[in-house]
Structure formats: C-alpha cells, structure tokens
Amino acid sequence: MSFLRGDADASTIFLTVRFIVIKIMIKSKAVMQTGNYDLAIIGAGPAGMMATVRASECGARVVLLEKNHVPGVKLLMTGKERCNITNAETDVQKFAARFGKNGKFLLSVLSRFGVRETIDFFHRNKLKTRVESDGRVFPESDRARDVQALFLRLMRENNVALLTDSRINNITRREDTIEKIILDTGEVSANNYLISTGGLSYPGTGSSGDGYNWAKQMGHTIVKPGPALTPLIIKERWVKALEGVSLKDVRISVYQGNKKREDGMGEALFTGVGLSGPLVLNMSKAIGKLLAGGQTDLFIDFCPETDFQMLDETLLRDLKEHGNRTIKNILSGLVPPKLVPLVLELSETDADKKGNSITKDERKKLRSLLKQFPLTIEGLSGFDKAIITTGGIALKEIDPKTMRSRIMKNLYFAGEILDLDGPTGGYNLQVCWSTGYVAGESAAHKGRDGDRE
Secondary structure: OOOEOOOOOHHHHHHHHOOOOOHHHEOOOOOEEEEEEEEEEEOOOHHHHHHHHHHHHOOOOEEEEOOOOOOOHHHHHHHHHOOOOEEOOOOHHHHHHOOHHHHHHHHHHHHHOOHHHHHHHHHHOOOOEEEOOOOEEEEOOOOHHHHHHHHHHHHHHOOOEEEOOOOEEEEEEEOOEEEEEEEOOEEEEEEEEEEOOOOOOOHHHOOOOHHHHHHHHOOOOEEEEEEEOOOEEEOOHHHHHHOOOEEEEEEEEEEEOOEEEEEEEEEEEEOOOEEEOHHHHHHHHHHHHHHOOOOEEEEEEOOOOOOHHHHHHHHHHHHHHOOOOEHHHHHOOOOOHHHHHHHHHHOOOOOOOEHHHOOHHHHHHHHHHHHOEEEEEEEEOOOOOOOEEEEEEOHHHEOOOOOEEOOOOOEEEOHHHEOOOOOOOOHHHHHHHHHHHHHHHHHHHHHHHOOOO
16 A cells, blocks of 8 residues: 555655755664664555554664665655545444455454554644544644654654665575565664565655565565556546546446446546546546456446436526526536536537527437446556555465564564555555554564563
8 A cells, every 4th residue: 555646746755855854863874783673674654664663662672774765755745745644434343344355354453553543643742633524634734744753753762773775685584584684785683574665656756566575585475466546547538628627526437348337426536648536546446357357438427416307307497597598608507617518529519509499319418428428448547646556465474463474473564565455535544553553562572572462
C-alpha cells in the first residue's frame, strides 16, 4: 500500500523536504561495524517510523535504514500533502471488512492499536486532528510535514540511529535466522529485523520492490503485486475535453459481456486520459481483474436518485416550461456545463435547438445518456499513478498477533509490503500505524527478552 496524491511531483517533494529534515537526526554515512542493536528496521515510511518509535519506547536499541535522503517522503505526499492519517471508523470488525477477505488478518493489530489508539497517539504527542464529514481524519494544521516532524522528534528523543542514503547490497542469513545487513558503507547487525519498504507504487519516491526480493530469497511467498486505487484509462479520446470535470453523487456501473460486474456511487473526476476520483479508485482493483477477461465497459448515471421514467418526466416538464431556451441551456442544470456539448453530440441533437422543438426520440436519447453515459475502459494507470499496491507478502506466512515471519525467526514485516489493500479515506495508512506499532513492540520485547512476545 502507498498513499500518494495522483498529481504530486515526487522530484519537487524531494527538493522541498530535504531542507525541512531535522539535521541532528541524520547520521553520518561513515562505515559502520556494529552488533549493538536490538532491532534493525529497513524502510522509513509510515510503518517503519511507527515501528521505530514504538520499539524505542519499549527500551530497544533501534537503527532505522532509509535509502532516500529523508524519511517519510510518501507520508509528505498523502492526502494532497495534508496527510489523511486515518478513518474515523472505530468498529474493528467494520474497519477490517473494508479490506475484503484479507481483512480478518487485521483484527488482532487493530484491537491492540486501532483508530482510537492512533488518534490518541497523535494527540498525546501534541498533534491535533480533525474529522471531516466523510470520516477522513487529518492533522488540524492540514500539513503532512507536521506528522513527519512528530516522528523525527520522537526518534531523536528516544536515541534512534537514523541512517539515510543507506543502500542495501545484501541481507545475510544462516538457516532461519538473519545475521546482518550489508550496506554500501558497511554492515549492520541486530537481534531482530523488520522490513517495511513498501510496494511498487510511485517508483519515483524510491518504491522499487526491494523488500519483495529480500523476502522471496528468505522463502516467503509474494502475491503478485499490482497497481490499486489507480485511475482508469478510457478508450474514447474525447475525454481529454472533459479534463478537470468533477462529478458529485454519480453512479458508475461496470459491465462485461452484457453483465453488470461492479457498481457504486460517489465522486469521480475526468482526467486527460480517463477517470479518477474516490469512486473510480476504489473500483479499480476489481476492474483490473475484469480487464484480464476481455472488453470492459463503464456507464455513468448522472441522476442516480431518479429512475428512467421520472427522468423522462423531468425532461418533458423542463422542455415545456423552458421551451424558448436552447437545449444546451436546459441541460446545464442536469450535468456539468463542459459535458453538455458532448451529450448533445452523442445524442445527435442540435445544441441551439429550442426546448419546445425537441422530438420524443431526441428526448429518449438524452435520457439514455444521462442515465447510461457509455465509456470503454482501455486499462489501468500504472504504478506511477497508483495510490497503493495490491499483493505483497502472503499473510499466511506472518503471525497476525506479532507481525513476525513464520519462516524466519528474527524477521518482522509491516505496512505496504503486506498483501493488504483497502479503500481510500485513511484506511491504508491506518494499516501502517497498526502493523508498525505491533511489529515494533513485538520485536522490541523479543530482542531484549529472548523469545517472549
């Protein structure tokens, strides 16, 4: 899972945040030879930073390795740089259900560190939050960098060794135990290790899938990663003319072979090549699976609260009441203005025709387009536009109570690298907080007290 806004420029973020980082946190790149750590964490994203803070709070000696120059680059880009911290759904069962069949894996970690505990964590550490009408939770400041600064401060206060610009060449092991991490600049060894390197979405921020490769080498199964919460590419090229048009409270239905396969209501947005927006992003994973089976069509209902007959009556009434107005002006009250010319073109209706001159056949064509506006799905945008990654480390190979590997004795996983992906609205970032917290706490106890969890 990853949580970036679709239009963020990763290179711009890098240039901006490198001057924000608290310099005292950044350790030297000098060669290291050490075996004094209880826990070595690879990946300073939201899960890695939460695990680091929790493990250090538990008294563990922690080193956090990050190949970027600054930690938390993706965190800075979440929620359009506002950071959608979590979702206000506090019912553990309902929250987990949003992740489909894999959601049951989350029940244990959410029970220990769920939405309430997450919000309390931020409040306790002097970052106030605000809940918006749709349940999304943001910092009161609307600044993602405040969340990053909080973690940097806590790591500094807990004497965490933060090694940025750290490139890993190899992870050595003996049978079912990791021995050390080989860096460009030396070696790092610890009693326990945690991989929180994320997935493949937004490769420009460093998401290269390294964690998958390391896990596979150690015997873990990788469920094929794919882009999720990603915009759609539409075959009809005239969508370019609709770029930026926002659709509120529409219904989108997806068909394959004349059979409805997916359906939902919400907000959507036309892009230069297709469709995006919360509703579309949440449907993209299922659409991706359908595309593998052949042509997949999408229909937009601009008036979902009105059936065909009621809409026909509404159109007929408006045409009579405003008979001297042009049809293009009459339709502007039913769909966004930029859509009107296209609706009229597809219905083969003269835009300047008076309302009282519209024929029954023309009215039926207009009604049909307002209820079933047709589009052909050409494909999904790639990882560079995907908000999260679907697939990852197979959950059956991880203990859900501790996040420890069932294959390697001293290895833990947390965050986006796991085979978990949920809808937009703070759900996926909550998984990072929950799995990171539990993994950090579990590894800290084991690192200091032997096999006790």
